[in-house]
Amino acid sequence: MATREGPRPGGRSARVQASVHKAVQTLLATHERTEVTVPLIAAEAGVTPSTIYRRWGDLQELLADVAVERLRPDMVPVDTGSFGSDLMAWAEQYAEEMSSGPGREMIRDVLAAQDGSGAYQCCNFTRQQIETIAERAEERGEFFPDVETVMDGVVAPIMYRILFGGAPDAAHVERLVRASLAAKPAP
Amino acid sequence: MATREGPRPGGRSARVQASVHKAVQTLLATHERTEVTVPLIAAEAGVTPSTIYRRWGDLQELLADVAVERLRPDMVPVDTGSFGSDLMAWAEQYAEEMSSGPGREMIRDVLAAQDGSGAYQCCNFTRQQIETIAERAEERGEFFPDVETVMDGVVAPIMYRILFGGAPDAAHVERLVRASLAAKPAP
DNA sequence: AGCATAAAAGCAAATTATTTGCTTTTAGCG
DNA sequence: CGCTAAAAGCAAATAATTTGCTTTTATGCT
Known part of the structure; x- marks a missing residue:
């Protein structure tokens, strides 16, 4: 056998x-x-x-499967020299890509599927990007906020506004990033 | 005619x-x-x-239409005496309701619809609840964070985690509320 | 009140999508 | 080099969706 x-x-x-x-x-x-x-x-x-x-x-599962693949990051976040500017650059690009027509449709496809694993994967793609930025900061010896703090403070608001309201503008993203940078190192 | x-x-x-x-x-x-x-x-x-x-x-639009009606708040947030405890009580209930099986399905139905107006309405239901809490705080003469700060700091992370990962636990919600209460009155 | 009208609902046929049982192909294994 | 199990093809059966046409009904106007 x-x-x-x-x-x-x-x-x-x-x-x-x-x-x-x-x-x-x-x-x-x-x-x-x-x-x-x-x-x-x-x-x-x-x-x-x-x-x-x-x-x-069904069609939705297939669309979700394809969307997850397309949402997989194909690049490492650019190294601009500090955690703050790395995160700012990454967040601006993330907000722009996800706010676009295709970006929104892919997110919708992922969330519409019965199988919730696609959404979980996408969340992890994002988390890994931020972890990469955090690891570089650690190597430099910088202080930087916890990854989950960034997920809550930067990623979540961007995604919430894309899904439920108008897309966040650049100034808003900037404010979110600045606020999460100000978070205390050890709560 | x-x-x-x-x-x-x-x-x-x-x-x-x-x-x-x-x-x-x-x-x-x-x-x-x-x-x-x-x-x-x-x-x-x-x-x-x-x-x-x-x-x-189609079916999705109908399900979204029904879900929006069911997501419409049927109660005013409870008055517990201060902005902080009002928001805490509201956020705990919100997180619990939205994390439940039916809650998650309703959100999914709303987001899956082609017509994005349902999501916008749901966001406004939430915003109005927070505005109610804020108006009471104003009447009491309290300081309190901007409504959009609460949307970004409390609502968005709760919703993001429900949609993309595991539901947030009570301690997490509490932390989010505390952090947003600490936001400076005028940035 | 009664008529005219436009919007919405019913009906049924036509089309399209989905499911399913069975057969065939294929890649990997001894 | 055949054997096997998984996956794909095929085609008939079922179910969902669309559509043209008819009927109902609430409302405005006289």
């Missing part, structure tokens, strides 16, 4: 996943959201709809 | 809306989420599916 655990890289399973993901991205870029259906994605990817339904369950 | 603007209270339109909303709530309480379909809601409400599709567009 041959027992396996997960799909191996390069196998058929991985190829289907790749072509479906690519098809979704292509279609999202060229069509209205409501026009992007499972049968359309299947045709674009060269697979049958039942393959998609069996692997992902 | 008879010209009208919107549906009048008590008209047929309002009755259909009421029975559909009620049907959705009944079904959400008794069925798995994926089992709640437009045809099922229509049958429960005693209307035809096409009525629902024409009025709401």
Whole structure:
């Protein structure tokens, strides 16, 4: 009896996943959201709809899966010399990317899925970025606020406003960053 | 030519809306989420599916519409004598309600809808609750932080953690409230 | 009050999406 | 080099959604 655990890289399973993901991205870029259906994605990817339904369950799970991949950071936060300016630069870029049309749609897709693991992953992507900035600060011997303080003080307000109200402006982001820098080192 | 603007209270339109909303709530309480379909809601409400599709567009918009109604606060925040304890009591209840299974589902429904107005409304419900607490503080002659400071410092972190990670615990909420109370009166 | 009108609901056929049972392909294993 | 289990294809069956047309109904006007 041959027992396996997960799909191996390069196998058929991985190829289907790749072509479906690519098809979704292509279609999202060229069509209205409501026009992007499972049968359309299947045709674009060269697979049958039942393959998609069996692997992902429904359109929302697939969209969430694709969105998580696209939200994965592809760069290390820039090193500007200090925790404060690193965080400021990162937060400005984060706010801008997430406020954009595509950014908002990806967040929506992730949150709309039944499976909450995508949202958790995205949160961790962000946390890791901040941890990177924090580790550099530590190496420099700087004082810097706790990562969770930054999540609460900078990330959460940016995301809350993108999701529930108008996008935060640059001045607002700046204020959030400054306030979290002022947090006491050890509460 | 008879010209009208919107549906009048008590008209047929309002009755259909009421029975559909009620049907959705009944079904959400008794069925798995994926089992709640437009045809099922229509049958429960005693209307035809096409009525629902024409009025709401799709299931998600309808669920969002119902969720917004359910998220509308039905009580004024309790008056405990000071801004700090009012806010603490309110935040604890808010975190608990929103972290619950039904609370999380309602938020998800609101955010998943294409029409972003539901999220905006929910944000305003919350803002109004905090404004009520702030107005009472003003009448007492207390100092208190700006409402937007509370939105950023208390509401946003609670909501962010509910949406993206584990629900915040009571100690965390308490810390958030204390921190926002310490904010300087005029930045 | 009674008629005219526009908005909304019902109905049913057409279309589209989803599910499912069964067959075929494929990658990895001995 | 065949065996096996997982995944994909195929196609029929089911379910959801859309749509054109008819009917109902609340309201404004005379």
